[in-house]
Amino acid sequence: xxxHPLIYxxxxxxxxxxxxxxxxxxxxxxxxxxxDSQMKLFIQxxxxxxxxxxxxxxxxxxxxETNPDLLVAALLHDVGKIRYPLRLWERVxxxxxxxxxPGRVEAWGQDKPQGWARPFVVAAQHPLWGGDLALEADTAxxxxxLIRRHQDKLPPTTANQHEEYLLSVLQNADNLH
Numbered sequence: 001x002x003x004h005p006l007i008y009x010x011x012x013x014x015x016x017x018x019x020x021x022x023x024x025x026x027x028x029x030x031x032x033x034x035x036d037s038q039m040k041l042f043i044q045x046x047x048x049x050x051x052x053x054x055x056x057x058x059x060x061x062x063x064x065e066t067n068p069d070l071l072v073a074a075l076l077h078d079v080g081k082i083r084y085p086l087r088l089w090e091r092v093x094x095x096x097x098x099x100x101x102p103g104r105v106e107a108w109g110q111d112k113p114q115g116w117a118r119p120f121v122v123a124a125q126h127p128l129w130g131g132d133l134a135l136e137a138d139t140a141x142x143x144x145x146l147i148r149r150h151q152d153k154l155p156p157t158t159a160n161q162h163e164e165y166l167l168s169v170l171q172n173a174d175n176l177h
Contacts, residue, residue, distance in 0.1 A: 019048035026054050033057075033071050037137035042075055044082040052177055053078060059173035070166045072139065073146035077174060080130030080147075081122060083113075090119035127151050146170055 022030075030053075031039055042050065057074040065071075086094075097105045097120060109124025111117040131148035139147075145163060150170055 019046070019051065021047045022050050022054055029057070030054065030075055033068070034075060035138070038072065038076060038134070038139060041079045041082065041133055041137055045079060046081075046085055049078050049081060055177040056170070056173045059176055060169060063169065063173075065169055067166060069140055069142045069146065070169060072143045073150070073166070073170055074173065076130065076134055076139070076143070077147050077150045077170060078126060078130065079133055080126030080128065082133070083126070083129050084118065084122045086119055086122055090122075094119050094123045142166075150174060 030042055030050075034042055042053070045053065053075045056077065057071060060070060060074050094105075097108070105120055106124070108117045108120035111121055113121040113125070127148050127150050131144045134147050135144050142163065146167055149167055152167070154164060154168055154171070
């Protein structure tokens, strides 16, 4: 996809107007990676989010990555959104808010998921919610951490280089798709 942010966002919007469920072979690929309890979480995602997660997975695999924790995190990184599913207009609201009011969006995301702030709260807090849901589904601790941190800014150096590497791969693939 084109690297220009406006073109990408227009393409993303167009694609989400009529999201189709993933093809059976794509769901089979997810089932081959996820446990039954994790798959139950995955299928609760909206079709557009399932497709997004599958694109993130394919991107990571295309890069030659095979770490099982990373592959599970690719599929479940947005699973926290099942708590408060977002409508298309709310997704647009988030993108516009981040562009027009970048400093305020972070504060709005710390509110309760209700009223006009709801989309910003979901955008900000779904990584933590997703980590909790993954933990309840008996997911490995490293996967839970990758899900919880998938939107964190990475520090230049860290004590856990391996986790930071996996996180950077996940974030790069997520940002591409």
